[in-house]
Amino acid sequence: MKASKLIVLLILIISNRVYAQGNSIKAFPSPAIGSALVLPQIQVVPIKDVKNARNYELYIELPEDYSEHNNKHYPVIYYTDANWHLEMLSGSTEYMLEDVILVGISWQLDVNEALKKDVGAHLSRFRDYSMSKHSNPEIQNKYQFGQANKHVDFIRNDVIKYVENTYRTDPNSRTYFGYSLSGEFGAYILLTQPDTFNNYIIGSPTLKGEIDYLSELNTKFGPFDASDVNSSLKANVYVAYGSQEKAEVTEPIDAFVKLLKQRRDNGLSVKKEVIPGDHGTAFPTTAVHSVAWLSTLLSPVVPDNYDVSFWDMPHLNNPYVTTTPEDRNDGILVDTLAVNSKDRDAFLNLSKAIFDGNYGNYDALLISHKNKLVFESYYKKGRINLPHGQASAVKGYTSLVLGRAIQMGYLSMEDLHKPLTHFLKDVNTETLTKGYEKMTLHKALTMHGGLNIDPDKWQVIKTDSTRLKGQGLVQALLEESKPITDESQTYLYGNYNPILVMSVIDAVVPGTAQDFIKTELFDKLGITNYKWSNHISGLPEAGWRASIMSRDMVKLGNLVLNKGQLNGEQLISVKYLKNATSGLVKPAIDWMPKHYSYGYFWYHTPVTVGDKTYDATLAWGGGGQRVIVVEALDLTIVISGYDRDDDKIMTPIFETVIPAFVQ
Structure with missing residues (x-):
């Protein structure tokens, strides 16, 4: 199976066969007579657009292990222009995204035979995928442009319902793939009925003359309001076009991307990529790259070579939550969450609430008990192996660097x-x-x-x-x-x-501060995947602009929990660390909670559970990065986020998480 698909994939990429899919009415040359390529596991299912009495086919390809896992639900990629895109998407997903169902939607079968003979089997795409009527009345009368609204209703009411009623699908992981005119169709769906899909792959969309209309659709949907989750488009969007395409094609696409980004929509992630080639030759690479992009939002682990800015990171379609974290050989000890069933259910409910955005924009919640990671969860932009931006939590890390210098006698x-x-x-x-x-x-x-x-x-x-x-x-x-x-x-x-x-x-310190941070703190903790920006002075930033993985934040918290010791070695001065994590001063400022005090770049607060009070110390970065240590309970809690109202998340931390570990 894989060998045949690899051959297909290589042939398509090497040949760069041209897909002249624009808003053109040229006839396609007839294929040479011969045997058709038949791919195993493809089911051809007739389906009717009931409302408009039009007949289509679905080309459904199930994962190889589908029949072996009766309780497993799969993401679905729906794609139009199925006859053209089937082979490329089948080959790409086989090697980068095996556990996915592919659903190709054909062109209308029962069309006017004379026109079909004149134009080709793809006749209906001009009508179904276009959002506006043609300016030429004669052409409009012949091809009936501008019925995208009817086609999306067909997909919602007939196609998706059939697929989800027939197969084990994940309704939170629907993806649309469209290229050229069917890319235009994807842009239309996104701004009219965005909940149709969770992810949109829009390749070289034909948006010439449509930006004003798309702007109107965006206005009708309404502006994004962080306090109203229904105001978000809630979508991951990948947009691409060829580097050699004409400006009349690329400029409207750039305007469309700008329109999306100007929403400043926390639930909307947009990535634009310029692919080498023209409108036709860019297609194979677009398919491969977009499937690779899609794989990063269906898994909590991204490829090691994945390089994308934090703000371009797509949102996970589903939260990743485990009470038995995986041993990743990264210096983190793991165990199973050992709390009563009521508290365990409360943790899972909290995870769902975080994913739903009830507490703002958060990407991770990790809990370490007795120096072992027992709960690990990721949401939105969070990934297990991807560094997360740190704001003022960096101040707390800087304090530990100073404590290391003191321990070493400098x-x-x-x-x-x-x-x-x-x-x-x-x-x-x-x-x-x-x-x-x-x-x-x-x-x-x-x-x-x-x-x-x-x-x-x-x-x-x-x-x-x-x-x-x-x-x-x-x-x-x-x-x-x-x-x-x-x-x-x-x-x-x-x-x-x-x-x-x-x-x-x-x-x-000997050498530079950059070297010292690396060799004397991070290397010893096994923290290797991080970024720590420099100030204009050339010094490492001391108060923000660093990125580390959430698991590595746990390591820093456990170092504080263990009074500066790591594997029997005293890394941080005990006396210094005691001062750093104590409430030395009581700031009188509006934004800091009244029960907080401040040490050496670390905060201190009492946490009351029943009739007992426990001391908690934390590094706190604006947007919601926190490393929280409760020594009396052997507890380290890490949260990562990018929320404006970043104190709201602390209520469930104090009222749900910490009490679960009180004996």
Whole structure:
């Protein structure tokens, strides 16, 4: 089976056979007489458009193991222009997406024979896939353009209902594939009845002259409102066209993609790709690439070489939830969730609520108990092996890097109270603002640095990479600030404090701070798949702009849980870590919950369960990245998200997750 499909796939790619599928009325040449290719497992099923009394066929291909797994439900790819696309999609999915049902929808069978002889068997596609009537009355009368609305009703009411009533399908994983004119049909479905499919593959759509109409459809659907889940298109969209296609083809496609992205729709993921070739030769590669893209949203594991920006990552069609996490040989110990059935059901219900968006936009929830991962779940853009963007949680990781430097003797606990400039030998103290010596590591770590810099002036300075290089950053900050006084050293979140701490780390450790983070913390924890961006100064960012995997966030949390020890080695100073995770200061700021206090870039809060109170410490990044440690319960909880109201998720964490582990 696979060998025959591979031959078909290679022939199609190598030959780059041309699919002249535009809004053209040219007749196709008759195929040479010979034996037809018959693919095993293809079922040809007659089906009728009941409302419009039109006859079609479905070409249904089931996975090879379909009959062996009676309880398994499969994603479905529905594709139009079935006669043209069957072989390519069959071959592509066989090697990249085996567990999927393919449903090809033929052209209408019972059409006017004279026209069919004149145009070809594909006659009905001009009527069924186009959204607007033709401007030429004679052509319009002959081919009846602009009946996409009727065809989508047929697909919804007859095709999908038949398939889902007959086969074991996953109704949350429906995909549409269309190319050229049938790509236009996909764009029409998306903006009229988006819930028809979860995923849309739209190759080289013929959108010339249709952007105004698509904009009108978008307006009718309404703008996206984060508080209203029904305002979202809730779709993953892949759009492609050939690099050699004419501007009159590509410009409307670009306008369509822009229209989708301007919705700023959290439930809508859009990826555009320009494929080498013209309108015809780009087709085979479009099919292969789009199937590869589709595989990334049907599985919680992406290919190791998958390279896409976080914002282009498609949403999972279904949540991935397990109470028996897999041992992936990544340094994470695993076990089975051991809580009572009521709490287990509560976790599963919470997962469904997260996936449904009841708590905002979250991608992962992981729970480690007694240093073993016992619950692992991914939603939306979350993947097991894909780094997730980190905002201010990076501050917490920076704090651990400093604790590592102290443990290795490059700094002492007493050094936390010395002026920063004591460690920065390249800084000229003669030009610094009055009171600069009040700026210490302790003050910076607790957000009490006291800098007061004119923001407009700094807007200009912060782009000067020459002046800010290395310790020049601290030089500039302490030169441009107003005098630092006891009164100015009050809690002010951010305010350059994290990068000041990173400046000291870079100054005292051998090599660079980048090297130190890698070799002395991340390598030891087995964290290899990560990104940590640099500041304009050349230093690693200390407060945001990093990405690590959710499983690796668990490793950092467990390091805190174990008082800085890893496999018998003391990585982080015990004394430092105690200060870092304690409530040293009580910030009086509106956005921080009143029961939170602050240590060294880590938060502290009491959690009450019944008549008992437990101390929780956490690294917290805006958007919902949190590493939560409850030492008394041997518990590490990780959540990853990109939500604006990122405190809402903490209610179920405090009321559902943590209480389940209280004996």
